[in-house]
Amino acid sequence: MKHHSTASGALLLALTLAASVCAAQSYAHTQATLTQSGYWRKGIGVQQTGNGNASTVRQESGTSAVSTEQTGNRNRALAVSLDTGASSLIARQTGNGGNTATITQAGHHLAASLAQNGGGNQGAIVQR
Amino acid sequence: MKHYSAAGIVVLLAAALASPPCAAQAGPQAATTQVGAGNRAYVAQVNSGAEVAARVFQNGSNNVVGDPASQTGGVQQSDAEVQVAEVRQTGNGNRATLSQHGGWRAVTGLDQHGNDNIGAVRQDNVSSSVNRIAQAGAGNRVDGVTTDAGTSGFDAFQTGTGNRIAVVNRNTGYSGPGLTQNGEFNQIAAREEDAAYTTVNISQVGERNQVSATWTGTDSVQGTIDQTGADQAATVHSSAFGSGLRITQTGARNFATTGQHGRFQDATITQDGGNNRGAIVQH
Numbered sequence: 113m114k115h116h117s118t119a120s121g122a123l124l125l126a127l128t129l130a131a132s133v134c135a136a137q138s139y140a141h142t143q144a145t146l147t148q149s150g151y152w153r154k155g156i157g158v159q160q161t162g163n164g165n166a167s168t169v170r171q172e173s174g175t176s177a178v179s180t181e182q183t184g185n186r187n188r189a190l191a192v193s194l195d196t197g198a199s200s201l202i203a204r205q206t207g208n209g210g211n212t213a214t215i216t217q218a219g220h221h222l223a224a225s226l227a228q229n230g231g232g233n234q235g236a237i238v239q240r
Numbered sequence: 241m242k243h244y245s246a247a248g249i250v251v252l253l254a255a256a257l258a259s260p261p262c263a264a265q266a267g268p269q270a271a272t273t274q275v276g277a278g279n280r281a282y283v284a285q286v287n288s289g290a291e292v293a294a295r296v297f298q299n300g301s302n303n304v305v306g307d308p309a310s311q312t313g314g315v316q317q318s319d320a321e322v323q324v325a326e327v328r329q330t331g332n333g334n335r336a337t338l339s340q341h342g343g344w345r346a347v348t349g350l351d352q353h354g355n356d357n358i359g360a361v362r363q364d365n366v367s368s369s370v371n372r373i374a375q376a377g378a379g380n381r382v383d384g385v386t387t388d389a390g391t392s393g394f395d396a397f398q399t400g401t402g403n404r405i406a407v408v409n410r411n412t413g414y415s416g417p418g419l420t421q422n423g424e425f426n427q428i429a430a431r432e433e434d435a436a437y438t439t440v441n442i443s444q445v446g447e448r449n450q451v452s453a454t455w456t457g458t459d460s461v462q463g464t465i466d467q468t469g470a471d472q473a474a475t476v477h478s479s480a481f482g483s484g485l486r487i488t489q490t491g492a493r494n495f496a497t498t499g500q501h502g503r504f505q506d507a508t509i510t511q512d513g514g515n516n517r518g519a520i521v522q523h
Contacts, residue, residue: 209276222268231276231300238284239268239292 160187163207171196178202185230186210194218201225209233267291267320273298277331280304284316291322296336298329301354305329306337314360318342323366325349332356332377341365346389348372355379355400364388371395378402378423386412392435394418401425409435417441424448432458432480440464447471447491455480467494470513478505489516497521 156178158167163184171178171193177200180189185207193199196219205211209230217224218240226235267290272281277300285292294315296305305327306314314337317323326349327336337360340346344367350359355377363369364387373382373396380403386392391414396405398420404427409415415438419428424446430453432438440463442451451474455461458480465474470491475498478485482504487496489511496509497519509518 209278215270217268224268224270226270226272226281228272228274228279229276231278233274233276233279234282235272235274235280236282237270237272237294238286239270240286 157181158189160184163187166190168192170194171199173197176200180204180213181206182211183207187212189213192216197221199223203227203235205229205233214238267293267322270294272296274300274303276300278302282306282314283325285318285320285323286316287319290320291324292317292320293324293326295326296328298327298334299331301331302333303329303331304335306335306339306360314338316340317346321345323347327351327359329357330354334358336360338362340369344368346370350374350382352380353377357381359383361385361394363392366390369393373397373405375403376400380404382406384408386410386415388412390414392416396420398426399423403427405429407431408433409438411435413437415439419443421449422446426450428452430454432456432461434458436460438462442466444472445469449473451475453477455483458483464488465496467491470494476507478502480505486510487518489513492516499523 156169158180161183164186166188167180168190169178173195175198176193176196178191179202182205189203191201198221199217200223201215202225203213204227206229209232211233214236215224216238222239224237268285270283281296283294315325316339318341320343322345323340323343324347325338328351330353332354334357338348339362342365346363346366346369348361348371350373352375356379358381361384366389368391369389371394376399378401382396383406384394385408387410389412392409392412393416395418399422401423402425405419406429407417408431410433412435415435418441420443422445426449428451432455434457436459438461442465445468447469448471453476455478460482461480462484465487468490471493473495474487477499479501485507487509492513494516498507499521507520
């Protein structure tokens with residue numbers, strides 16, 4: 113498993129004046145799990161290339177923005193934000209198919225965007 | 241370890257954070273785009289209180305937005321003041337279900353282009369509803385049921401062969417289904433149950449099309465059926481309190497009949513062509 117913050121984390125920090133995490137993975141069957149809580153703006157970016165990857169992002173409270181990009185087949189993306197003042201969740205999956213993306217949001221001012229390319233994909237958005 | 245340039249992620253996050261959702265949107269917004277075959281999409285917006293909007297776009301065949309057979313899944317919205325659901329599907333064998341509950345304004349839009357597609361709309365306990373359904377192709381189906389609505393509008397357009405529209409308004413007021421089909425072997429079934437002050441407009445152009453309309457327990461319903469073509473049939477059963485029906489058929493070998501039961505019933509059948517048959521029975 114490769115899970116690390118890159119130099120982009122610092123750049124995001126400057127952009128958002130908040131805690132930001134950027135993870136990039138380029139191998140198959142990897143998993144990223146990121147959790148944040150607390151107030152103020154938070155930005156998380158996950159990028160995975162390969163097959164059978166999994167990404168889980170969970171944010172609680174504050175203002176959040178999550179971007180998950182996966183390229184390959186049979187990948188899974190899960191993004192959860194709870195009790196947020198404003199939440200923007202984006203998931204993009206590109207491949208031949210078999211990908212799964214789930215976005216769950218609760219709070220105020222919610223926006224979710226899900227894009228899947230390929231066959232046999234499953235996408236779910238739940239907003240409460 | 242491969243070190244990725246994260247410029248793309250930086251741009252996405254910066255854009256998202258620089259313009260938080262609250263700046264331009266009144267409530268939860270959900271958008272899903274799927275390209276390919278055999279995809280499934282599900283959207284639920286529950287107890288949101290404000291305006292919610294869900295949009296699903298699918299391009300390919302055998303895609304599903306919910307499950308019309310079991311009337312579960314799909315786009316589900318409930319208890320928001322304004323609910324907007326839009327689904328567009330391009331391809332064959334697609335399925336879509338849109339469900340809205342509560343709130344004072346419910347709006348749906350469903351466009352399906354291709355063959356053998358099925359769309360279903362369910363609404364209940366809304367102050368007003370607006371629906372617009374468009375299907376182009378053969379063997380398509382649209383099925384709409386609105387229950388306990390202050391006002392209900394349901395416009396459906398189908399172009400092609402072997403299509404079917406089925407609409408039910410139950411316990412609604414000021415319903416206004418407008419149903420249009422262009423092609424052959426198409427069918428429309430429109431049912432008004434305890435729907436007050438209703439106006440039904442049905443139009444079919446083509447051959448071998450059929451209309452079946454039933455009005456029960458309804459106060460003041462006005463219906464217009466226009467059929468242009470040959471071998472078409474229109475049948476209306478009314479037990480409403482005060483109804484006005486006008487059937488106009490242009491072409492040959494058409495058939496129109498209505499049975500009206502109760503007070504203040506009025507019916508007119510006009511046929512222009514040869515070998516047509518018409519009957520009005522009032523009791």
